[in-house]
Amino acid sequence: MCVTCGCSSNNNISLTKIDTGERKSIDKYSNKSIDDNSLSQFQNEHINYSQSTKDSENIINLEKKILQKNSSFAEQNRLFFRENNICSLNLVSSPGAGKTTLLTRTINDLKQYIPINVIEGDQETINDAKKIKETGCKVIQINTGAGCHLEALMVQQGYMELNPQPNSILMIENVGNLVCPALFDLGESAKIAILSITEGEDKPLKYPHMFRESKVMLLTKIDLLPYLDFNINQCLEYAKQVNPELDIFQVSSVTGEGLSAWYGWLKNHFVIH
Template sequence: MCTTCGCNGTQAVTVTEMEGQAGERGEARDHVHGHEHTHSHEHSHPHDHEHADGHTHDHEHDHDYPHPHAASEALALNPAETHARAHGTSITLEQDILAKNQLLAERNRGWLAGRSILALNLVSSPGAGKTTLLERTIRDLGETLPLTVIEGDQATLNDAQRIRATGARVVQINTGTGCHLDAEMVSRGLTQLDPALRSVVMIENVGNLVCPALFDLGEQAKVVILSVTEGEDKPVKYPHMFRASSLMLLNKIDLLPHLRFELARCIEYARRVNPAIEILQVSAQTGEGMDAWYDWLRSHSETCR
């Protein structure tokens, strides 16, 4: 459960690998993960885990390299939490959740760095155009820059199906009632996606400008997409997200002639909360300004190699 926003984490998270992907892996597979760490996938070297309630279960691992999901089960309960729960002591859940998430995020970051993979966390309000931006980016750059995608939504495979239609490999993570991805979900997604060395992983987060600002996924940078249809004051209304982001893509600029949107004020607001933020004006629909975005991607991909 996310105590920051109150979203209910009791509904299982599902990780779905889309069928018919490049480097065929067979049919689409759903991996349901609740908070009891019940796994539907098999591994080849058995080992036992003992939980706080004394229950033990076996896992078998078939991976021949360390992957970010390997550490997630060990973080289920730390000794301080076990002691606190046994004695009815109040603990600060938010701090514990964020601390666990940060540890897993660092493991993800190390896993990605070891493979020279650039991972970007794409964040925005719902409807800002993240998926359309990804579709155009993949179609324009897919031949020269290997791109794979982790899609985050509360429900449906709709966005993953759109990405799959471009020819890119994609894994869909459905968070149930959760309002954001976290590092553990992404570690599972990376294990399923198995991105190539020296490639780019785009993580499309759940549409939300609040909690995704707090949860590091192990990405190299957050990229916030702001549509001109949303209003120019979004950066000052949601300062934590814009402060956490390295790049702002101001999307749907083709609609500016039809809107009352003060472009200069929006840019000023963004730089007021984050003086270092880079800002690019784009239209994923018409292609205007997209070359600057592609140059940014290539440059940051090169720094990972």
């Protein structure tokens, strides 16, 4: 639940199998899928409670309960990934930063070395999942409706459908948002923050929680540097100011510049044969 934006008040969360077109709803307040017109008792209680209370302490307690529930699913995911030696990467960025383009390039370049599966998160449409499918890898689309982030249960539902094989990579492309995804642990091996040079060099300072939680920052679209007023050194300084341990790679999904360093990071942290 996101108490700040209230995105928990919708239940239009769905999972689509791109291969078959089969679509079903997900009840993020239980450990099962539900029919489109169903609404769990748990969700009703929390929606009513959050709408009626004016007490900040109660709101904070409600947020803690939801985050705790998410954390329990995240721990289940983490155990599954660990037992099966699955490298799970949570790709986060603002809308339009180039996540999908970078993801398809990465898959095409690495799929001969290691199996890659994808959970694609968007509020609506299966457009990006279709692009991912063209690479030949398995992909599941999760649409969050009014929701602004993926949660651990949604990811669990996704990989249960994908059934990823051991010793593989699971790429989780989160909803375009640098705020709420920083709060929600998915059980991933690492968060990968993707920042485009078209967004401005001070993004790490504006959204410090996300960059602090990430292990890697991919600075994308560097092929556009000659055409933009972007201070790349200032951007790198801001990012390191927020997170001194952050690994940063400057890349172009179009020209391929810098991608070998990104792939090297993957190889060094997670075995790629």
